[in-house]
Amino acid sequence: MNLNIERIDNGETQELKLAGEIDAYTAPQLKEALLPLTKNEGTTVVVDFEGVNYMDSTGLGVFISALKSTKENNSDLRLVALQERVRRLFDITGLDSIIDIESTVRGGK
């Protein structure tokens, strides 16, 4: 019932690799790691969901804040490698139409 967050610094692209569960307990941790990255103009923030096996609306809230921040700071946010279950919440809530989401797990991983 924890969330591990690993940050990979590739200059213009900042990646966060997540593993575990995103809920009311772990969402503040995620927000703290994610929001500062979106504040740098020109940065693309990639969030790797491959290891995330549970998420609820507290997680959606974090990504809404991050999306707002990218609009204010001219940065980009991409969510990649979402499991079907996690992807479904973005679809049900309509957020898939405003957040850049890529569900397929990238090759070789």
Added chain:
Amino acid sequence: MESFDFIEMKVPARAEYVGVVRLSTSGIANRMGFSYEEIEDLKVAISEALSNATEHAYKTGDDGEVTIGFGVYQDRLEVMVADRGGSFDLQKIKKDIGPYENNQSIEDLREGGFGLFLIEALMDKVEIKNDYGVIVLMTKYLHENEVDINDDQISTTQ
């Protein structure tokens, strides 16, 4: 009277216990024979209700408890989540819930606005009572015994 098993849990109204209740929910639903997908739906719905209750307790500075009751029936699981905090404006909350629409501006999106919407989307029946604290009563039917639920079903048309 219809017979059922009843399981009750009381946890501190704090976020770190949401996961504990989620695991219990998963165990109960698994024992009843819910499918993997349905168990995932139940886990999200119950976590949403519990997150609301803990957030509520936090805002009011109330270091209280949340009571969770599971009614295990032949054909369905009923889950009740109750907090003792003050009441909230249900009409206002009902008006605020719903999926994101294309004509909405991103600035208007509420970070915490999807909890109740997800509960209604993932469960077959949802009732909220707001007289003494907040009580969320949610029902999910076992698929093979699905009877008589269409009237109460909440549309999840996408």
